[in-house]
Amino acid sequence: MEMQAQRSQRLLQLYRTMARIRAFEDAAEAASQGGVQVWGMQASATPAKVRGPLHLSTGQEAVAAGVCSHLRRDDLLTSTHRGHGHTLAKGADMTRMMCELFGRASGCNKGKGGSMHIADFGVGMLGANGVVAAGIPIATGAAQALKLQGRDAIVACFFGDGAINRGPFLEGLNWAQVYALPVLFVCEDNRIAATTPTRSLTAGDGAAARARALGIESREVDGNDVEAVDRAAGELVARVRGGQPALLHAITYRIKGHVSVDPGAYRDAAEVERARQDDPLARARARLGALGEAAAVERIDAEARVEIAHALAAAEAAPWPAPEAAFEDVITTGAGQWR
Ligand SMILES: Cc1ncc(C[n+]2csc(CCOP(=O)(O)OP(=O)(O)O)c2C)c(N)n1
Known part of the structure; x- marks a missing residue:
């Protein structure tokens, strides 16, 4: 009985994180539908409130929730272009995030970062990143800094399955293993890179096998099962806190298109439908129902x-950045004039 109550509490906590991510991304998607062209496609005649490309992690929420539930506030995190879930799960404030997507002065990055460059150092979130695999060396460098400073925090580094075919993946993992750095590498494998199924681009057995070849402890997990991700991440994070890198390969599915205006029509409709049936929130809800927690889920x-x-209301009402603010927070080398 005691164990069942503990399981329910843990699962409710994980479900809450997933529900908040889903709510945030559904709202951001609706707010992004407007007249601005993204990828050459016109969304509608009314101007969008969220402008520019918006990469949604719908269907992948269990990975962010399960991994970040093991992170402390002073742990660090690097993300990808698909980073809203990681950022929220790390503890960033939803209102400040929405203000950022709306380009407002009260956003996490004063409206200058937007969806793809959101960061919140206050909760250790070092940044989303538009360059595939670019977070990997940043995470490794941050872990080296933590070690040099003698701090006991760790770094979680999220990247997609497409990133493992870029050079920084080998460089980062190799460096982390050679210097015994506290990084948890998380390959969030949604099985597609933009419009190309990654298995057609990837030699060998993928992320975990490549990490094992470097002697890095690795696990594969069903990334749509939030309890399985939670367990596997817990074991690996314990190892990372002991001063060794580790890799989690979480297999999930990107339900939406690559970017919010992409209908994803290049995919097999039956495959997408199967993925919808396997939705991580629906799975958690069913389990919680069986545990007698349906009312808590509703709450x-x-x-x-x-x-x-x-x-959303706060983002609508928030002030725009002053034009002069464009020249603040800009680093110059001193070698030339910006204006
Ligand atoms: C170095 C680099 N090459 C290409 C791109 C264009 N691009 C943006 S997202 C993407 C696919 C990335 O796939 P994956 O890493 O699996 O992440 P996912 O989009 O599936 O979350 C590509 C190729 C880029 N942003 N950076």
Whole structure:
């Protein structure tokens, strides 16, 4: 009985994180539908409130929730172009994030970063990144810094399955292993890189096998099963806190298109439908129902709806950055004039 109550509490906590991510991304997607062209496609005649490309992690929430549940506030995190879930799960404030997507002065990055360059150092979130695999050397360098400073925090480094075919993956993992750095590498494998199924681009057995070849402890996990991700991440994080890198290969599915205006029509409709049936939130909800927690699930969903309504209203009302602010927070080398 005691164990069942503990399991329910843990699963409810994980479900809450996933529900908040889903609410945030559904709202951001709706707010991005407007007249601005993305990828040459016109979304609608009314101007969008969220401008520019928006990469949604719908269907992948269990990876962010399961991994970040093991991170402390002073741990660090690097993300990808698909980073809203990681950022929220690391503890960033939903309202400040929505203000950032709306380009407002009260955003996490004063409206200058937007979706793809959001960062919140206050919770250790070092940044989303538009360059595939670029977070890997940043995470490795941050872990080296933590070690040199004698701090006991760790770094979680999220990247996609497409990133493992870029050079920084080998460089980062090799360096982390040679210097015994506290990094958890997380390959969030949604099985597609933009429009290309990654298995057609990837030789050998993938991320975990490549890490094992370097002597890095690695696990493969069903990335749509939040409890399985939670367990595997817990074991690996314990190892990382002991001063060794590790890799988690979480297999999931990107339900939406690559970017919000992409209908993803290049995929087999039956495959997408199967993935919808395997939705990580639906799976967690079913389990919680069986554990007698249906009412708690309803409460969490309602709280997420209230939180996102507040975030949207705050973002709508928030001030735009002053034009002069474009020249603030800019690093110069001193070698030339910016203006
Ligand atoms: C170095 C680099 N090459 C190409 C791109 C264009 N690009 C943007 S996202 C993407 C696919 C990345 O796939 P993956 O790493 O699996 O992440 P996912 O989009 O599936 O989350 C590509 C090729 C880029 N941003 N950076």
